[in-house]
Amino acid sequence: MLERVRELNFTTGFGFMWEMRGQKDDPLQPYLLLQMETGTNPNAGGKPVETSLHQDAVLALWDRISSSIRLRPSAPPG
Numbered sequence: 858m859l860e861r862v863r864e865l866n867f868t869t870g871f872g873f874m875w876e877m878r879g880q881k882d883d884p885l886q887p888y889l890l891l892q893m894e895t896g897t898n899p900n901a902g903g904k905p906v907e908t909s910l911h912q913d914a915v916l917a918l919w920d921r922i923s924s925s926i927r928l929r930p931s932a933p934p935g
Contacts, residue, residue, distance in 0.1 A: 859919075861912075862896070864905040870896025871908060873919045885928065893919055 860872040872894045879888035895915055896908035908915065 862905075866905060868896060868905045868907045869912075870894070870905060871912070871915050872897075873923075875923055884931075889926065891923060891926070893922070 858872075858874045862870045862872070864870065873892065875889075875891045877887075877889040880886040895910055896906060898904060898906050910918065
């Protein structure tokens with residue numbers, strides 16, 4: 858999921874979420890939740906702030922992080 862928000866003070870923020878349900882008791886299919894936000898004020902109730910990255914950079918960063926998730930070898934090399 859990708860969410861782009863344009864606030865009343867003309868700041869822009871982005872929110873990303875990717876979730877995999879997984880299977881109980883199966884280490885090869887874990888539950889995963891990946892979230893990323895930018896342009897969010899770290900102070901609760903604070904005014905929205907401008908994202909620190911341009912839209913293209915935010916999308917590229919999300920793509921790079923999310924595409925790196927994959928099954929990795931769990932046994933030591935033979």
